[in-house]
Amino acid sequence: MFWTKKTTENYVPAIVREALSARFNEHELNALSRLGTLVDVSPGQTLTSQGTPGRQAVVVVSGTASVVRNDAIVATVSTGDVVGEMSLITGEPRTATVVADTAMQVYALTPRDFASLLAQCPRLAQNIPAVAVRRLGELSAA
Numbered sequence: 001m002f003w004t005k006k007t008t009e010n011y012v013p014a015i016v017r018e019a020l021s022a023r024f025n026e027h028e029l030n031a032l033s034r035l036g037t038l039v040d041v042s043p044g045q046t047l048t049s050q051g052t053p054g055r056q057a058v059v060v061v062s063g064t065a066s067v068v069r070n071d072a073i074v075a076t077v078s079t080g081d082v083v084g085e086m087s088l089i090t091g092e093p094r095t096a097t098v099v100a101d102t103a104m105q106v107y108a109l110t111p112r113d114f115a116s117l118l119a120q121c122p123r124l125a126q127n128i129p130a131v132a133v134r135r136l137g138e139l140s141a142a
Helices: 014-020 026-035 085-090 111-120 122-141
Strands: 037-041 046-048 057-062 065-069 072-077 097-100 104-109
Touching: 014 026, 014 057, 026 104, 026 111, 085 111, 085 122, 104 111, 111 122
Parallel strands: none
Antiparallel strands: 037 104, 046 097, 057 104, 065 072, 065 097
């Protein structure tokens, strides 16, 4: 049987489980795998663009990306980091551009799927907005 988003069984690919188990519990991994779409990203590919509306959030499974604000690299994201969440939470345009430094594998979540993930995972619903607020403060200081 092939796994699709419509599969009712919980299925988390082994590579995802290994990469994300330090930051996500079993329930969160199941929800992420059920709601998100696993995507391969090429080096140099833009994940988000500063000033544009948020259309997805991304959870990094593998690889690294640079966070660029006003043409300056302000951070690097890697395995387990969530990108694009601030725009989905606030409804404001993207605060930074994120560009893949290496080949990456990510879970992409539509705004609806991201909201469902937070609704189903109370720990994430607390942690992700807190991280977003911290990042916003860091970006403002940069």
